[in-house]
Amino acid sequence: MENEVVSRNFIEQIIDKDIAEGHVKTVRTRFPPEPNGYLHIGHAKSILLNYGLAQQYGGQFNMRFDDTNPTKEKVEFVESIKEDIKWLGADWEDRLYFASDYFGQMYEAAVKLIKKDKAYVCDLSPEEIREYRGSLTEPGKESPYRNRSVEENLELFTAMRDGKYKDGEKVLRAKIDMASPNINMRDPIIYRVAHMTHHNTKDTWCIYPMYDFAHPIEDAIEGITHSICTLEFEDHRPLYDWVVRELEYENPPKQIEFAKLYLTNVVTGKRYIKKLVEEGIVDGWDDPRLVSIAALRRRGFTPESIKMFVELCGVSKSNSSVDYAMLEYCIREDLKLKRPRMMAVLDPIKLIIDNYPQGEVEYLDADNNLENEALGKRQIPFCRELYIEREDFMEEPPRKYFRLFPGNEVRLMHAYFVKCESFVKDESGKVIEVHCTYDPETKAGSGFTGRKVKGTIHWVPAPFAQQAEVRLYENIVDEELGVYNEDGSLNLNPNSLTVLKECYVEPALKEAQPYDSYQFVRQGFFCADARDSKPGQLVFNRIVSLKSSYKLPTQP
Ligand code: ATP
Ligand code: MG
Numbered sequence: 001m002e003n004e005v006v007s008r009n010f011i012e013q014i015i016d017k018d019i020a021e022g023h024v025k026t027v028r029t030r031f032p033p034e035p036n037g038y039l040h041i042g043h044a045k046s047i048l049l050n051y052g053l054a055q056q057y058g059g060q061f062n063m064r065f066d067d068t069n070p071t072k073e074k075v076e077f078v079e080s081i082k083e084d085i086k087w088l089g090a091d092w093e094d095r096l097y098f099a100s101d102y103f104g105q106m107y108e109a110a111v112k113l114i115k116k117d118k119a120y121v122c123d124l125s126p127e128e129i130r131e132y133r134g135s136l137t138e139p140g141k142e143s144p145y146r147n148r149s150v151e152e153n154l155e156l157f158t159a160m161r162d163g164k165y166k167d168g169e170k171v172l173r174a175k176i177d178m179a180s181p182n183i184n185m186r187d188p189i190i191y192r193v194a195h196m197t198h199h200n201t202k203d204t205w206c207i208y209p210m211y212d213f214a215h216p217i218e219d220a221i222e223g224i225t226h227s228i229c230t231l232e233f234e235d236h237r238p239l240y241d242w243v244v245r246e247l248e249y250e251n252p253p254k255q256i257e258f259a260k261l262y263l264t265n266v267v268t269g270k271r272y273i274k275k276l277v278e279e280g281i282v283d284g285w286d287d288p289r290l291v292s293i294a295a296l297r298r299r300g301f302t303p304e305s306i307k308m309f310v311e312l313c314g315v316s317k318s319n320s321s322v323d324y325a326m327l328e329y330c331i332r333e334d335l336k337l338k339r340p341r342m343m344a345v346l347d348p349i350k351l352i353i354d355n356y357p358q359g360e361v362e363y364l365d366a367d368n369n370l371e372n373e374a375l376g377k378r379q380i381p382f383c384r385e386l387y388i389e390r391e392d393f394m395e396e397p398p399r400k401y402f403r404l405f406p407g408n409e410v411r412l413m414h415a416y417f418v419k420c421e422s423f424v425k426d427e428s429g430k431v432i433e434v435h436c437t438y439d440p441e442t443k444a445g446s447g448f449t450g451r452k453v454k455g456t457i458h459w460v461p462a463p464f465a466q467q468a469e470v471r472l473y474e475n476i477v478d479e480e481l482g483v484y485n486e487d488g489s490l491n492l493n494p495n496s497l498t499v500l501k502e503c504y505v506e507p508a509l510k511e512a513q514p515y516d517s518y519q520f521v522r523q524g525f526f527c528a529d530a531r532d533s534k535p536g537q538l539v540f541n542r543i544v545s546l547k548s549s550y551k552l553p554t555q556p
Contacts, residue, residue, distance in 0.1 A: 009315040011049075011256055015057060015226060018254070024225045027059030031085065032066040032099075032218070035077040035199075037270040038285040038292040039084045041327070045261040045310040050228055051090035062222055063092035067100045068214045070198040078199075080285070084293040088303050099218050100200040106209045106217050107161065109247050110172055110191055114153045118246050119190065120146055121156035122173045129171070132178075133186050140178035140186040157191075163206045165193050174213070176242060184239045188212060212236055216243040219253040227253045230260045231319065261313055262321040265479045266291055272490060281492065282476070286531075288541050289476045289496050299473070300517045300527025300543035301327075305334040312552070324475070325550035331543055335517060335525050340368040340375055343413065343458040344505040344520040344540075346470055348387040351404075351459065353418060355437045356384040361461075365445065366414040369519075378508050382415050385462040387504045389522075392457040393434045395423065402455035404434060410455040413521065417442035417453055458521050465504035468538035470526065472498040503540075511535045517543065 008016065018024040029050040033039065039047075054061035063085065065078060085092070113119035122145045124132065134140035148156070160170055172191035180186055190213035195206045209217075219227045227240075234257045244252040267273060268291060276282045276290075285292050288299035296306065309330040313322055361383045368375035388404070397405040404410055409419040418436035426432050442448045477483045478493040485491050509518065512535065517527040524545040533539035 010317065011053065011226070011228065011258065011315055012056075014254075014256060015053065018225070019057070026225070027054060027057035028062065028223050028225045029054045029059065029228060030062040030064050030219070030222065030224050031090070032064045032215070033081055034066045034069065034072070035074060035081060036069075036072040037077060037274065038080055038294055040268050040273075040293065041263065041291045041296065041306070041309075042261045042268055043084075044088055044293055044306050045313065046228070046230070047085055047088055047090050048307055048310050049258070049315060053226070053228075059225075060095065061090060061092055062095040062097060062224065063090075064097040064099060064218060064222070066211070066215070066218070067098055067198070067200060068209055068211060070194065070196045070208065075199050080294060084297075087297060088293065088306065095222075097218075097222065098200055099214055100198060102214075102218055102221055103201060103205055103209070105221060106214055107207075109217055110157065110209070110213075111154065113174065113190075113246060114157060114172075115150060116246065117150055118175050119172055120148050120153050120175055121160065122146070122171050122187075122189075123169070126168055129189070133183060134178070136183070140183075142178050143173070143187065146175065146187070160191070160193055160207050161205070163195070167193050167195055169193060172207075174239075174242070176239075182235060182238055184212065184236050185242070188239060212239050213243060216240045216253065216255075217247065220244055220247070220249040220251075223251060224253045225251070227255045229255060229257055231257045231317070232260075233257055257317075259316045259319045261310070262319065263291065263327070264321045264323050265475060265477060265483055266324055267477060267483065267490065276476070276490070288471070288529075289473050297515075298527075298530050299541050300515070300525065301331050302334050302517075305331040308334065323550070325548060326552075328544045328548060329550050329552065331525065332546070332548070335519065335543075337369065337372045339517050339519055339525070340378075341370070341519040341521050342506050342509060343380075343460055344468070344470070344503060344509075344518075344523065344526070345387045345389050345458070345460050345465075346500050346503045346520075346523065347390040348502060348504055349390045349393060349431060350433045350462065351386045351388045351393075351418070352433055352435050353384050353386070353438045354421065354435050358384055360384070364414050364443075380414060380506060380508070381461045381464045383461050383463060386412070386459040387462055387465060388434070388457055388459045390431075392455075393420070393423070393431065395431065402453075403457055404436075404455075408455075409453050410457050411442070411444070411453050412438075413456050413458045414444050415459070416440065416444070460504045460506055462504075464507045466507060466510045466536075466538060468503045468505050468509075468540055469532075470500040470503045470540045470542065471529070472500065472542045474498075505538065505540075509538065512538055512540075519546075522546070 031047045031050050051061045122143050132141045171189045173187045176185045178186045191207050194208050237255050240255045286294035286298045309327050361381050363379040364382050393404040404420045416438040418438045422435045424433040474496045476496045478491045481491045512528040514530040525543040526540040529539040
């Protein structure tokens with residue numbers, strides 16, 4: 001890369017220091033998703049960051065489902081999340097954990113706090129707790145239950161566990177400081193009663209730990225050294241540190257926050273995506289217009305392109321938003337040399353070479369990728385009837401139009417010069433055939449230098465071409481009008497999907513397998529759809545067009 005970043009990011013600097021000062025020997029990181037939806041491009045950043053650090057320092061990367069909230073979690077999401085992380089190349093080896101596996105230890109930790117007089121059972125209602133909490137400008141008020149004895153608290157907490165209370169009737173709270181300027185420290189709830197079946201522990205528990213209590217315990221149990229999370233948890237760090245300190249863990253994990261990755265004008269929020277899926281506006285969580293990892297994969301993005309993208313974004317402490325065009329830049333860069341360049345006609349019109357013998361076929365050599373010889377060559381059948389792109393012919397061309405028009409000569413890519421002699425229209429006035437003559441002297445690769453033409457167009461041989469469906473995508477929301485309407489709903493772009501049913505691709509693409517991707521010359525990069533495409537019945541997604549005005553930002 002041109003602007004290689006040589007300076008260490010702030011997280012690396014913290015880790016370097018921890019190692020130098022002897023606090024940490026083996027770096028351990030984790031990715032802790034809640035299994036309540038599909039992962040998106042923002043999560044990819046967190047995954048690759050955590051995994052990358054573990055790799056870089058010869059440490060370990062854990063996969064942990066943070067499944068402490070049974071209301072929203074589903075097994076379906078556990079499976080999709082694992083698949084997405086594997087696809088990205090982050091390897092947790094044999095360290096796949098569930099926070100729910102630690103419910104017993106979390107319960108014991110709560111008992112330990114009670115015994116240290118650092119936690120108490122509180123009978124205030126949720127509304128009262130909110131009221132007593134105070135505000136940013138006013139201190140909170142102590143709960144009348146705050147000074148219960150250790151014995152009474154132990155007894156009540158046991159009764160909570162044993163199902164003696166209804167949801168919301170009692171909670172366990174940390175005893176910290178109701179006057180703290182940080183509201184998170186005003187005796188936060190650490191356990192609540194919830195009579196719910198958990199996807200993993202079923203009906204074993206009717207009390208569940210709160211995130212801020214559970215997370216540091218999970219990290220400490222697994223020996224996580226650097227617990228990397230996003231900025232919104234910065235104000236929770238004092239509580240994180242309080243929990244690990246009061247529970248007296250030997251090697252306390254350290255929480256480090258970084259800024260979330262946001263894409264400009266792109267919908268990433270689970271809430272919105274869920275709605276699009278449920279209302280049938282998109283075709284599932286992996287609809288290629290979304291930026292869930294499953295959607296990006298289906299669209300034809302590669303793990304390498306996503307890795308390049310998150311590396312270009314860098315790690316920062318301040319929120320900012322990145323242009324989708326940068327992601328497109330990365331996939332173009334990744335596929336440019338890797339994938340074959342084939343011819344596909346998306347909006348076909350017949351081209352007939354009147355002086356080419358009827359029934360004759362010749363096979364023309366074509367490089368699969370001129371910039372990468374390793375991809376080899378293929379042969380393309382050439383014959384009298386071809387398809388070309390409708391826009392490559394004009395009856396009355398404007399100035400500087402160098403493609404086909406009556407009397408003009410162009411090169412057919414990998415083949416011959418053809419000169420337009422005439423054309424045929426149907427009753428409605430639509431051009432349906434373009435008639436040409438070819439010059440056998442001008443075969444590509446023959447060294448012909450007799451004369452030059454200004455235009456080169458692509459084509460496919462009509463009798464050998466494979467029909468295909470091509471799906472073109474635009475942003476699901478209207479960027480001009482803004483992503484959100486005044487009422488908070490999404491401003492949908494009615495043209496986000498265009499389906500072209502009658503496209504023709506070269507015969508070499510007949511056997512394209514799901515996820516196979518290609519450059520279609522002059523068009524863009526395309527990928528065989530993983531759900532709907534099969535050999536003989538091809539469906540291609542446009543990953544990205546070829547051209548862009550996008551410029552790589554200069555590194556800070
Ligand atoms: P969302 O609300 O966008 O669905 P989340 O934070 O609720 O995301 P979690 O499953 O809790 O999703 O997140 C797992 C991890 O991914 C957390 O460590 C979280 O900080 C990180 N993460 C989530 N969104 C982003 C993002 N946009 N950029 C970077 N990291 C993110
Ligand atoms: Mg979350």
